[in-house]
Amino acid sequence: MIHSIMIVSIIAIIAAGFELPNQIKKRWKKEVILYVLFLIAGSVLSVYALLEIQLPSPLMIPELMYKPLHRWIYQS
């Protein structure tokens, strides 16, 4: 567990170290904030993937949206 977290955070820190200073220098405030937020979200998801813990699938939303339609088409 600790290994996965370390690997992902090292990758994330390296990526941020390469790309963020350039953006901070240009004073792109919104870009920097969004970059960090997305990086944290991506790191958390990647840690879950490396630990092979099954999160709710992103296909859940289309399932919820289209289940009634699918049932209706199959019944008729």
Place this chain on the structure above:
Amino acid sequence: MANGKISTKQLAVLVIYFIIGDMLLVLPSLIVSAAKQDAWLSGMLGFIVGWPVAWFLYKFSRLYPKLTIVQYSRRLLGKWLGGLVAIFYLYYYLTNVSVILREVGDFITTQFLTETPIMVIHLLMVILIIWSMKSGIETIARTGETFFPWNALLFIALIILLLPQVQMDRIQPIMTEGLRNINYASLYSSTFTFCEMNVFLMILPQVANSKHTERDYLIGAFLGGMAICSIVMLTLVVIGPNLIPSLIYPTYSAAQKINIGNFLQRVEAILAINWIISTYFKIILNFYALMLGLTQLLKLRDTRSMTVPVGLIAFGLAFAVTPNTVHFNYMINYYIYWDITCAIVLPLLLYAIHLIRKKYGHPNLQQDRL
């Protein structure tokens, strides 16, 4: 905003790659399990229905030739409702990226590298995607142009080498499965190939203006559809309708049957190379659409700045997207409706709103055309 222009010829190549995409291996199994020996009819019907969809998407994107769907949905529907539509599309692209990544991972871990963890394959693919995204759409299009002759050669070689294995009696009796099953199976072959082309609503504004754009785009769609039709037909007559539904990659099994004079055997790696290249293009075009849409939605100053974080998210979701193949095959039914919503329903709604606003709205809207 736009980091490059692609020519119409490159667009046609990208369209062909996108239509063949991951369907080269996956489609025959889906379509045959629904329509049995009439799958080739469904393939053709899907092509006949799907090609006009590609044409419609092109015509729709020409309403505002300089704007992507994220931009004109916000222009037509206002900031919040349009933003919702844009987020819907971005979620669709992100899910597409992760689903196709997962397909690559599944294929490689079950057929080639059986001892390798699936995450390693995903990581390799994500690194490749981030690298190409950083290089820009122009580089991607040129890569497509470079690979295309080889891909076409290998594809035609595959078809010719498989001809001795063909047994035409495998598609008999014709039309016994009923029109309903044939129609349902044709939904697979039209949505997963042509309706997913709504990604090009994001990419068409990057194409350099030319009077041949429409023709080349439609020729690309035609060739891609023909390739899909022929692969369905070929798999059906080589393996037969009884065995295909139990295979996950029937085209791959068909390529394993190649045997010319007990000398030329086991050349299925040709097919695997072809499949991975075309799948790569499908992933990268989805990813490009996602990044471009994200940039335009959040009004960022650089398309490429967010590549690594979104790549990490795609890497995580590629594992989360489905626990196993059974679950995935079940989810595919809902994917049909999702594709239709994104490619036909939402554009038609936007078009209706465009017409209404053109008639009753204030004249500012007119200036944005071209």
